[in-house]
Amino acid sequence: MNHFIIAPVVLPAIIGGLIILWMRHDLLLQRVFSTAGSLALLGVALYLAFYASSGEVFVYRLGNWPAPFGIVLMLDRLAALMLVLGAFLGLVVQLYGIGSGWDRKGWHFHALWQFQMMGVMGAFLTGDAFNLFVFFEVLLIASYGLMIHGGGGLRLRAGVQYVVINLMGSTLFLAALGTLYAVTGTLNMADMAVKVAQMPADDTALLRAGAVLLMLVFAIKAALVPLHFWLPSTYANAPGPVAALFAIMSKVGVYAIIRFYTLVFPGDSVVEGIVADMLLPAALITLVVGQVGVLGGRNLGRVAAMSAIASIGTLVIAVSMFTQPAISAALYYTIHSTLAAAALFLISDMIAARRNGDLWLTLRPKIQDSGLIASFFFAAAIAVAGLPPLSGFIGKLLVLDATRIDPWWVGIWSTILVTSLFAIVGFSRAGSTLFWLPFQLQRAERIAEAEGRPAPKAPIPPKLEPDEHIQDIGDAVSPTLTFVSAGLLLAGLVALTLFAGPALHMTDSIAAQLFDTAPYVESVLVEQEGARP
Amino acid sequence: MEALVAIAIGAMSAAGMYLVLRLRTFPVVIGMTMMSYAINLFLVATGRLAINKPPILHGHGAVDYSAYTDPLPQALTLTAIVISFGMTAVVVLLSLGAFLEGGDDYIDMPEADRTERGEKE
Numbered sequence: 001m002n003h004f005i006i007a008p009v010v011l012p013a014i015i016g017g018l019i020i021l022w023m024r025h026d027l028l029l030q031r032v033f034s035t036a037g038s039l040a041l042l043g044v045a046l047y048l049a050f051y052a053s054s055g056e057v058f059v060y061r062l063g064n065w066p067a068p069f070g071i072v073l074m075l076d077r078l079a080a081l082m083l084v085l086g087a088f089l090g091l092v093v094q095l096y097g098i099g100s101g102w103d104r105k106g107w108h109f110h111a112l113w114q115f116q117m118m119g120v121m122g123a124f125l126t127g128d129a130f131n132l133f134v135f136f137e138v139l140l141i142a143s144y145g146l147m148i149h150g151g152g153g154l155r156l157r158a159g160v161q162y163v164v165i166n167l168m169g170s171t172l173f174l175a176a177l178g179t180l181y182a183v184t185g186t187l188n189m190a191d192m193a194v195k196v197a198q199m200p201a202d203d204t205a206l207l208r209a210g211a212v213l214l215m216l217v218f219a220i221k222a223a224l225v226p227l228h229f230w231l232p233s234t235y236a237n238a239p240g241p242v243a244a245l246f247a248i249m250s251k252v253g254v255y256a257i258i259r260f261y262t263l264v265f266p267g268d269s270v271v272e273g274i275v276a277d278m279l280l281p282a283a284l285i286t287l288v289v290g291q292v293g294v295l296g297g298r299n300l301g302r303v304a305a306m307s308a309i310a311s312i313g314t315l316v317i318a319v320s321m322f323t324q325p326a327i328s329a330a331l332y333y334t335i336h337s338t339l340a341a342a343a344l345f346l347i348s349d350m351i352a353a354r355r356n357g358d359l360w361l362t363l364r365p366k367i368q369d370s371g372l373i374a375s376f377f378f379a380a381a382i383a384v385a386g387l388p389p390l391s392g393f394i395g396k397l398l399v400l401d402a403t404r405i406d407p408w409w410v411g412i413w414s415t416i417l418v419t420s421l422f423a424i425v426g427f428s429r430a431g432s433t434l435f436w437l438p439f440q441l442q443r444a445e446r447i448a449e450a451e452g453r454p455a456p457k458a459p460i461p462p463k464l465e466p467d468e469h470i471q472d473i474g475d476a477v478s479p480t481l482t483f484v485s486a487g488l489l490l491a492g493l494v495a496l497t498l499f500a501g502p503a504l505h506m507t508d509s510i511a512a513q514l515f516d517t518a519p520y521v522e523s524v525l526v527e528q529e530g531a532r533p
Numbered sequence: 534m535e536a537l538v539a540i541a542i543g544a545m546s547a548a549g550m551y552l553v554l555r556l557r558t559f560p561v562v563i564g565m566t567m568m569s570y571a572i573n574l575f576l577v578a579t580g581r582l583a584i585n586k587p588p589i590l591h592g593h594g595a596v597d598y599s600a601y602t603d604p605l606p607q608a609l610t611l612t613a614i615v616i617s618f619g620m621t622a623v624v625v626l627l628s629l630g631a632f633l634e635g636g637d638d639y640i641d642m643p644e645a646d647r648t649e650r651g652e653k654e
Contacts, residue, residue: 175575
């Protein structure tokens with residue numbers, strides 16, 4: 001057993017604990033330790049990705065208990081990819097949190113951040129269904145704290161809704177796990193896959209109920225219509241860097257769908273069809289709802305949140321095919337949409353910081369650094385809308401290609417293409433209102449000045465109190481760092497575009513490994529002490 | 534006994550669901566506790582209902598497994614109770630905070646979230 005497999009869970013847990021116990025009054029120490037921890041986490045994730053790239057499935061038996069009685073952590077290519085993606089996003093967005101001064105708006109930002117990373121990493125690694133529930137709870141508890149970071153009436157109200165919906169989701173998760181345990185008698189995912197495959201076809205009513213319940217839970221996490229209602233106000237009211245980190249949280253739901261419905265309930269099992277039949281229409285409606293939201297949004301925070309919903313829609317359309325090329329396309333799109341959504345949230349937070357926390361798409365005086373932010377916004381909008389030359393275009397092309405064989409392909413293609421137009425119009429409108437209209441105001445000012453009339457409303461000076469609910473440019477410790485971290489996410493998108501070939505090669509090998517479940521099951525159940533040969 | 538437990542779970546879930554759908558935070562919190570009670574009871578029942586059977590092995594040598602009940606659901610329930618207890622505390626504090634900051638205890642978003650500066654449309 002390679003003990004580095006558990007490091008992504010243990011490392012943030014230790015750092016988070018240290019931050020709370022020893023350095024809760026010293027923000028500088030917290031920043032140093034937390035950044036070092038995230039950097040080390042990224043290092044471990046990269047090492048594990050290299051380690052898993054051999055194609056073998058590695059098992060880590062906690063306490064060396066034999067499976068299926070003990071809990072196992074599993075490292076395969078998919079888990080390794082998600083680890084790297086999560087650790088990269090965590091580090092970059094954390095730098096933004098430091099640079100923008102968000103981390104001093106309230107208590108325990110860095111400790112919660114580390115616990116959040118612990119939950120996310122654990123959810124990607126675990127090979128036990130109940131343990132997945134526990135890691136979901138860990139990441140949710142930390143996300144509750146992060147979501148209301150900084151306080152404020154609206155944010156707390158949105159936080160209550162977020163917590164209530166997720167608690168109902170957790171209740172549903174327990175119900176699903178209870179049902180599956182009652183039928184299969186195991187909670188180990190590999191063992192459950194074996195038991196499900198052996199089940200007689202006419203005795204599976206409960207099993208199907210459990211499988212569908214479980215999908216509903218993951219759909220809540222991934223924010224699929226009609227279970228998406230928590231997302232817009234949560235993301236729009238959360239602090240900018242937290243909303244950007246949440247881009248990986250909805251992907252945890254998608255990851256769990258991919259993991260469960262390729263391993264435990266594969267296409268040829270008794271649950272065949274039900275889940276895919278439900279996922280495809282839901283995903284199509286999710287895409288439409290999201291892009292219409294982008295088109296109609298009057299607030300940039302909402303527009304960004306709706307575009308996150310739309311990207312989940314596109315992603316799940318590919319997932320619902322459950323074929324090898326489709327899953328490969330979905331994984332490529334996962335990397336792209338996580339980075340693009342996070343970049344968009346960071347950029348809209350930069351704009352909010354320069355407009356006194358005001359993200360309504362109405363005419364305001366020209367913001368500070370307008371040119372640079374406008375070009376960042378332009379790049380992120382291109383990526384999110386899926387226009388060439390960035391990776392969103394390649395991702396959408398792959399999804400279209402993978403759905404070509406589906407009997408519904410006409411509907412899928414037209415939905416994806418028409419809604420892309422919605423997104424383009426929505427983002428063009430948002431961008432021109434935010435960055436071009438202010439020039440009109442400037443011109444009006446100049447004319448008024450020449451005629452000797454009093455000038456129209458002057459720019460609002462930024463407030464400087466560190467204890468207010470919104471974060472503005474006066475609080476930013478280092479505006480340069482905020483640009484660097486948003487730029488790093490965009491650079492990730494450019495790299496994903498330039499190296500689309502190798503990236504696709506990697507996602508292809510991940511998808512191939514996912515559909516070949518025998519080595520996964522064998523590595524857990526057979527290759528252990530005292531197992532039947 | 535099965536019918537009794539099933540009715541208890543169903544009644545508690547129905548009551549919990551009704552309360553969760555209320556407009557104010559207090560009934561919602563109570564409703565969520567009801568839901569988690571119902572689910573905890575359901576989890577215990579997934580190990581099959583048995584009376585007077587211990588979940589922990591005692592003694593050595595040959596063991597008659599039919600004299601024991603499944604210990605795993607009980608462990609799961611214990612974990613679920615701990616988590617739901619902590620979550621209830623979190624949601625109580627959060628809704629108190631939202632009440633103190635926002636001035637009322639409604640659970641839906643106020644006007645200010647939908648329209649600029651909270652104006653009526």
